[in-house]
Structure formats: structure tokens, C-alpha cells
Amino acid sequence: MPANRLRLAHDAPIIMLTARDETSDKVRALDLGADDYVAKPFAFDELMARIRAVLRRQHGGDEAIRYDDLLVEPGTREVRRGEAPIELTAREYDLLLFFIRHARQVLTRDQVLEHVWGFSTPVETNVVEVHVGHLRQKLEAAGGRRLIQTYRGIGYALR
Numbered sequence: 001m002p003a004n005r006l007r008l009a010h011d012a013p014i015i016m017l018t019a020r021d022e023t024s025d026k027v028r029a030l031d032l033g034a035d036d037y038v039a040k041p042f043a044f045d046e047l048m049a050r051i052r053a054v055l056r057r058q059h060g061g062d063e064a065i066r067y068d069d070l071l072v073e074p075g076t077r078e079v080r081r082g083e084a085p086i087e088l089t090a091r092e093y094d095l096l097l098f099f100i101r102h103a104r105q106v107l108t109r110d111q112v113l114e115h116v117w118g119f120s121t122p123v124e125t126n127v128v129e130v131h132v133g134h135l136r137q138k139l140e141a142a143g144g145r146r147l148i149q150t151y152r153g154i155g156y157a158l159r
Contacts, residue, residue, distance in 0.1 A: 013054040017047070067103050067158060069144050072096060081142035091116065092135045099148060099158040108155040132156055 014036075016029045021039035029037050035054045038047055064073045071080045077093055079086040088096065094116050099107070109128050113119040117127065136148050149159050 015047075015050060015054060017042075065097075065100050067100050068147060070100070070139070070147060072100050081139055081144055084142040086138050086142050088135070088138060091131055092138070095131055095135055096139075099156070103158045106151050106155050106157045111155065 014034045016034045016037045017040070018025070018029075018037070019040045026037045026039075036050050038050060063075075064071055066072075069082045071078075073079075074097065079088055079093065079096065095112070098112065098115050112128050116131075132148060132150075136146065139147055147158055149157050151157060
């Protein structure tokens with residue numbers, strides 16, 4: 001699975017550890033979505049420092065994320081629409097966080113299932129549709145326009 005597909009599915013940091021040390025290999029891996037690239041031989045201390053740096057960058061994601069009049073604060077799991085606080089279940093929050101971190105991207109039902117529920121195989125259920133419906137109701141009850149759009153036969157996008 002290419003790094004960019006892996007990242008979209010799991011939102012995990014990616015460090016390439018390889019014996020290939022050509023500049024073109026490094027550039028290609030980073031362009032495909034890797035966060036860092038370490039060629040063998042390497043010092044273990046350096047690898048650990050790179051892992052800590054990538055994790056700091058990823059978890060620096062505790063900063064508030066704003067989209068339109070929607071504010072999500074990952075550090076406290078608080079959500080606001082304008083000035084109105086929105087109470088979400090844990091799953092609704094995870095779903096919203098996935099949407100806002102991939103704002104404007106059309107996400108397939110399978111991508112949502114894999115990232116939010118951890119299902120990596122097709123599951124015959126309407127769990128995504130039900131949770132998106134509940135999330136929409138709560139976001140729209142706080143006012144403002146519809147933020148989660150449906151793309152029939154494709155998926156959903158926060159737009």
C-alpha cells in the first residue's frame with residue numbers, strides 16, 4: 001500500500017527504513033507521503049530521535065482545528081459551532097476529527113470504516129451512514145449551513 005493511502009486509512013506517521021540511499025528514492029518516498037526517510041546503516045539513537053520528532057509533529061495536532069464556523073480542540077475533545085458547544089459521542093467525535101483533518105477531500109465509506117472503526121474488510125452495515133446522520137443533526141442544530149456533504153456512490157466530504 002503506498003504511503004499516502006496508508007496515511008489516509010490510518011493517519012499514522014510513516015518513517016521509511018531502507019537500504020536504498022539514492023536521493024531519488026528519498027524524494028519519491030517523501031512525495032508519496034512518508035514523514036521521514038532513514039537509510040541503512042543508521043545509528044539507533046538517531047532513529048529514536050527521528051521517531052520522537054515525527055510523533056511530536058503528529059501530536060502537535062493538539063492545536064485547535066477550525067473549518068468555517070466549526071472549532072475542534074483535539075487536546076480537550078471539545079467541539080463548538082460558532083459559540084455553541086456541541087456534545088458528541090466518542091465515535092461521532094472521532095468521525096468529525098477524521099473529516100476535519102481531511103477537510104475538502106471526498107472520503108469513501110471504506111476509508112471512514114477503516115479509519116474510524118478499524119474495519120479493513122468490507123462490512124455489510126449502515127454504521128457510517130447512521131453516524132454521519134447523527135453528526136449532521138448535532139452540527140446543524142448548533143446553526144449554520146450543512147458542512148458534511150454526501151457524494152452519492154462515492155462517500156462524504158467536509159465542505
